[in-house]
Every structure is written in C-alpha cells, then in structure tokens.
Amino acid sequence: MDRIRIRGGTPLHGEIPIYGAKNSALKLMAAALLTDEPLILKNMPRLADTRFMAQLLAHLGVVSEEQNHNVLHLHGEHLEEPYAPYDLVRKMRATFNVLGPLVARTGRAKVSLPGGCAIGARPVDLHLKALEALGATVELDEGYVIASAPNGLTGAEIDFPMVSVGATEHAMLMAVLASGRTLLENCAREPEIADLADCLNAMGAKVSGAGTSTITIDGVPRLSGTTWSVVPDRIEAGTYAIAAAAAGGEVTLVKAAPAANRALWDALRRAGITIAIEGENVTVSRAPGTPIQPVDIQTAPWPGFATDLQAQFMALMALADGTSLIRETIFENRFMHAPELTRLGARIEVHGNEAVVRGPAAYRGAPVMATDLRASVSLVIAGLAGEGETLVNRVYHLDRGFEHLEEKLSRCGARIGREKE
Numbered sequence: 001m002d003r004i005r006i007r008g009g010t011p012l013h014g015e016i017p018i019y020g021a022k023n024s025a026l027k028l029m030a031a032a033l034l035t036d037e038p039l040i041l042k043n044m045p046r047l048a049d050t051r052f053m054a055q056l057l058a059h060l061g062v063v064s065e066e067q068n069h070n071v072l073h074l075h076g077e078h079l080e081e082p083y084a085p086y087d088l089v090r091k092m093r094a095t096f097n098v099l100g101p102l103v104a105r106t107g108r109a110k111v112s113l114p115g116g117c118a119i120g121a122r123p124v125d126l127h128l129k130a131l132e133a134l135g136a137t138v139e140l141d142e143g144y145v146i147a148s149a150p151n152g153l154t155g156a157e158i159d160f161p162m163v164s165v166g167a168t169e170h171a172m173l174m175a176v177l178a179s180g181r182t183l184l185e186n187c188a189r190e191p192e193i194a195d196l197a198d199c200l201n202a203m204g205a206k207v208s209g210a211g212t213s214t215i216t217i218d219g220v221p222r223l224s225g226t227t228w229s230v231v232p233d234r235i236e237a238g239t240y241a242i243a244a245a246a247a248g249g250e251v252t253l254v255k256a257a258p259a260a261n262r263a264l265w266d267a268l269r270r271a272g273i274t275i276a277i278e279g280e281n282v283t284v285s286r287a288p289g290t291p292i293q294p295v296d297i298q299t300a301p302w303p304g305f306a307t308d309l310q311a312q313f314m315a316l317m318a319l320a321d322g323t324s325l326i327r328e329t330i331f332e333n334r335f336m337h338a339p340e341l342t343r344l345g346a347r348i349e350v351h352g353n354e355a356v357v358r359g360p361a362a363y364r365g366a367p368v369m370a371t372d373l374r375a376s377v378s379l380v381i382a383g384l385a386g387e388g389e390t391l392v393n394r395v396y397h398l399d400r401g402f403e404h405l406e407e408k409l410s411r412c413g414a415r416i417g418r419e420k421e
C-alpha cells in the first residue's frame with residue numbers, strides 16, 4: 001500500500017490545472033447504459049473511482065476504451081445480463097446509479113446495495129422510491145435490489161422529502177426513457193446535476209430545469225450517443241485553494257469553474273485570504289505570516305458550503321487566530337479527520353454535528369491515517385502547512401478523487417512524494 005510523505009513549511013507558488021469532476025464523470029458514465037451508440041467523455045479525470053466504474057460497466061456490457069489521456073469512449077451496444085454484483089458495487093456510492101438506467105433500458109436489474117465513503121448511514125430509500133414511483137417493482141433480497149418494469153417506466157411526480165444529489169441524478173437517469181412526463185420537486189441543484197442534464201439532452205433527452213429545485217423530464221423512446229466534456233471539479237479546485245491558504249503563497253487554479261464555489265470564496269475572503277477571479281481561473285494568495293481569521297461555516301446543499309470541502313476547511317481553521325465553529329448538516333459521521341488533525345497539533349472538540357476549532361495551532365508533522373477521501377486530503381493540507389514530516393497512510397482513499405496530487409503540489413514547490421509502506 002502507498003503512503004504520502006510531506007515535509008511541510010514551504011509556501012506554494014505556481015499554477016494548478018483543475019481536472020474534470022469525479023462526481024459528474026461517474027454519473028455521465030452511467031448514462032452510457034441508456035444508449036446503444038457511443039458516448040465519448042472528454043476532460044475525464046483518471047481516478048480509482050472512474051476505473052472502478054468502467055469495470056462495472058464492462059461487466060454490464062459497456063465497452064470502454066481510453067482514446068487518449070482524458071478521453072473515454074463508452075459503448076453499450078449490446079448489454080449483458082443486468083446484474084451488478086457486490087464486489088463491483090461495494091467500493092463506492094455512484095456505482096448504484098447503474099440501477100435506474102438498466103431498468104429503463106432493459107426492463108429489469110439486480111444491483112448490490114452500494115458502498116462509498118463511511119461518512120454516515122447513507123441509505124438509498126429515495127432512489128428506490130423514485131424507481132417505484134416510475135412504475136418499477138422493487139424488492140430487497142440479501143443485500144441486492146431486484147427491480148423490474150417489463151413494460152418500461154412511466155413518468156410520475158416525485159417530491160423528494162430531502163435534498164439528495166444522488167437521488168436527483170438517479171431519477172433523471174431513469175425518467176429520460178420513461179413514457180410521458182416526470183416532474184421532480186425539491187431536487188439538488190449542484191453543478192454536476194446540470195452537467196448530467198445537459199449531456200442527456202445532447203443525447204436526445206428532454207430535461208429542463210436542472211440546476212433549480214424543479215426538474216421536468218419528457219421521456220423519449222431512445223437516446224443517441226454524443227461527445228461530452230465533463231465540468232471542472234469544484235472540490236478539487238476548492239481543495240487546492242484551501243491548501244494555498246493554509247501553506248501561504250500564491251496559486252492560480254486554471255479552469256476552476258469559479259461560479260461553482262462561491263460559498264468557499266466567501267468563507268476564504270472572510271478568513272483574510274485574497275481571492276482573485278479572472279474568467280475561469282482563480283488566484284488564491286496569502287503572504288506567509290499573515291494571520292488567518294476564524295470563520296464559522298455550516299455545510300449545506302449547493303449553493304451552500306460543500307460538505308466535500310468541510311474537512312479541508314477545518315484543517316485551515318485550526319491555524320486561524322481564534323475559535324471557529326464548523327457544523328456538518330449533510331452527513332452524520334463526517335468528522336473522522338478531527339482526531340487525525342489533532343495528532344498534528346490542531347485543537348478540535350466535536351459535539352454531535354458541531355466541531356469547535358480553537359486556533360491558532362502550529363501543525364507539527366506526525367504519522368496519520370487517512371479515513372476517507374476528503375479527510376485524507378485535509379491531512380495533506382495540515383502537513384503542507386506544518387513544520388516537520390507528515391506521513392499519510394492508507395492513500396488509496398486519496399486516489400479515489402485526486403489525480404496527480406503530489407505532482408501538482410510539487411510543481412508549486414511543496415516537498416511531497418509517494419512511497420510504498
């Protein structure tokens with residue numbers, strides 16, 4: 001297993017290109033199941049998660065081929081048995097999104113309940129209710145969902161009782177091939193949802209309202225292939241922005257889709273970090289030694305502060321000149337980074353869904369354990385900002401969501417490398 005070694009204390013200077021969004025790419029890949037024509041995805045991130053999704057799709061009959069570095073060609077001309085076994089679904093959440101497209105295209109599917117970051121219970125009840133509302137019968141049997149709609153899915157009105165990114169996307173992936181109109185209410189509004197809707201429309205679907213709380217879908221009998229470019233990864237961009245704020249220096253994030261991260265820019269500015277937005281690029285700067293102000297944040301569905309940036313922001317707030325309060329409202333167990341940040345010198349008390357972060361702390365390097373994807377990168381940020389050597393173990397979590405992390409940071413002057421444990 002790999003681990004990452006960081007010698008901290010060096011400010012970051014340079015440019016970091018932002019790649020395509022993992023959380024969009026995975027759902028776009030699932031859309032390949034909806035058509036017998038090729039779906040070509042450009043600006044694809046090369047991650048453990050996208051490789052894993054490609055394996056699952058291959059098992060289902062979608063042939064995938066990397067055409068060059070960031071272009072993935074997917075072709076589901078003839079699907080295999082619509083069965084997604086536990087071993088191919090357990091590692092991550094987005095694999096579950098094959099269920100709806102399989103039922104929509106083939107009339108049935110058997111898909112294992114999903115895995116993903118262990119940041120909460122993460123039920124899939126809303127996904128299953130959407131599938132039932134569209135007319136499928138759904139049974140649970142020994143950890144598998146068995147769904148059937150032999151005569152196809154039928155449009156329906158679905159009012160989600162809570163905002164869910166995955167359920168909104170999954171319902172769209174089902175309803176595009178249903179007969180008649182589907183109205184989705186209380187939808188998530190994340191930029192990745194509009195990306196998926198726009199790609200589906202380019203395939204011939206009729207989806208309107210994505211990016212607002214109400215999405216209307218007029219089903220079509222078949223979809224064609226298309227070529228689509230994945231939106232930039234706002235979480236990757238936000239992570240490097242916070243790294244530059246914590247370590248000091250000046251970093252330009254290239255093709256960073258700044259409009260997707262307004263809540264973060266606002267929080268960083270309140271913390272005293274300079275954020276300059278020019279077109280699609282963002283320059284983040286803090287002169288080393290300039291104090292960081294404490295800022296309270298609360299995670300919320302987009303356009304609120306992203307839960308996927310909460311751990312990274314906590315690593316920054318530990319350095320702030322005073323106490324900040326971080327409230328996590330999306331997942332009930334997303335503070336696993338707090339004890340690891342504490343090992344590096346942070347002072348954090350967790351009470352239920354609130355963390356009180358008492359700054360200013362001076363991070364000092366130590367061996368730490370990555371517990372989930374964004375928690376892992378918060379430890380990298382603390383390592384970069386601190387003195388001495390930090391060893392981040394269990395790096396496979398990081399590889400789920402960050403491509404070329406060490407290379408991108410090294411090019412900005414960080415002393416960071418990967419080694420075998």
Ligand SMILES: CC(=O)N[C@H]1[C@@H](OP(=O)(O)OP(=O)(O)OC[C@H]2O[C@@H](n3ccc(=O)[nH]c3=O)[C@H](O)[C@@H]2O)O[C@H](CO)[C@@H](O)[C@@H]1O
Nearest residue numbers: 023094122123124125126127164165166167307308330331
């Ligand atoms: C692959 C992917 O895109 N993952 C993202 C997606 O996860 P994911 O799609 O799993 O997150 P959701 O928006 O669905 O989860 C929000 C909340 O709803 C709950 N819930 C969700 C579905 C359901 O059927 N029942 C239910 O109770 C969840 O447990 C959670 O408490 O959005 C999250 C919130 O922005 C991000 O942190 C994840 O990085």
Ligand SMILES: C=C(OP(=O)(O)O)C(=O)O
Nearest residue numbers: 092093094116117308373
């Ligand atoms: C929680 C995440 O991913 P997943 O939903 O796949 O677990 C994430 O990307 O931060």
